[in-house]
Amino acid sequence: MWGTVVLSFALSMGLFFYLPIILTDLVVAEGEGSVVWNIVDGIIRVLMFVLYLWAVSKFPDMARVFEYHGAEHKSIHAFESSRPLTAAGARDFTTLHPRCGTSFLFFVMLISIVVFSFLGRPEDIPDRLQRLAFVPVIGGLAYEAIKLSGKFAKAWFLKPVIFPGLMMQKITTSE
Numbered sequence: 001m002w003g004t005v006v007l008s009f010a011l012s013m014g015l016f017f018y019l020p021i022i023l024t025d026l027v028v029a030e031g032e033g034s035v036v037w038n039i040v041d042g043i044i045r046v047l048m049f050v051l052y053l054w055a056v057s058k059f060p061d062m063a064r065v066f067e068y069h070g071a072e073h074k075s076i077h078a079f080e081s082s083r084p085l086t087a088a089g090a091r092d093f094t095t096l097h098p099r100c101g102t103s104f105l106f107f108v109m110l111i112s113i114v115v116f117s118f119l120g121r122p123e124d125i126p127d128r129l130q131r132l133a134f135v136p137v138i139g140g141l142a143y144e145a146i147k148l149s150g151k152f153a154k155a156w157f158l159k160p161v162i163f164p165g166l167m168m169q170k171i172t173t174s175e
Contacts, residue, residue, distance in 0.1 A: 015048065015052070016045060016048060016049065016052075017131075017132075018128070019048070020041050020044040020045045020048060021041065021122060021128060023044050024037060024040050024041040024044055027040055027044075028040050033121075034117055034119075034120040034121045035117045037121045038113050038116045038117040038121075039113060039117075041113070041116070042109060042110070042112065042113035042116075045109055045112075046106075046109050049105070049109065050168065050171070053102075053168065053171045053172060054171055057171050057172070063174070066171075066172050066173055066174050067174050067175065069095075069172055069173045069174075070095035070173035070174045070175055071090070071095075073093070073094070073095050073096065073097040073100065073169075073173055074090040074091070074093045074094070074095060075090045076097055077090065077093035077094065077097065078090040078093060081093075095169070095173035095174065095175065096166045096169045096170070096173065097169070098146075098149045098150045098153040098162050098165070098166070099146050099147070099149065099150035100165065100169050100172075100173075102165060102168050102169045102171075102172045102173075103146060103149065103162070103165025103166065103168070103169065104142055104143070104146045104165075105142075105168075106164055106165040106168055107141075107142040107145045107146055107149075107165065108138055108139060108142040111138050111141045111142050111145065112134075112138050115134050115137065115138050115141075116131060116134070119131060119134070145161075149161070149162045149165075
């Protein structure tokens, strides 16, 4: 079990943390500013995450998990609307929810672009490791963002911010 945990952690750090840095270094010219570098890094990270979710969703076992995820969202909508927590009470609701963990991860990626821009372009291993120290800050900011998106989901000014996370849920939830 510990081997699986260590391997999973190493693969996730490599795929979603270190590989985007390497790819961004290949794409962005040396003289470009840190904001441009971090935007490209963020775009690569988001693309890799979406492709990963899409690929995983093709496995039959994960497709079933995503069906349960959709049912969970429907039941949350029913509960929040004071409808009975039954299949009939939840059936009419959407599988998309503004406070979903998938949306949270999207907020993490967006907020990391902003936070990492203040850290500059990572030039060496300590610079890259410094980014890890900011993960709790980014997580806290993303948590607050997801709470606000749930509270003000119908506000016109937040809909463009919430929309990408909801679209990612089209991969991680189903009927």
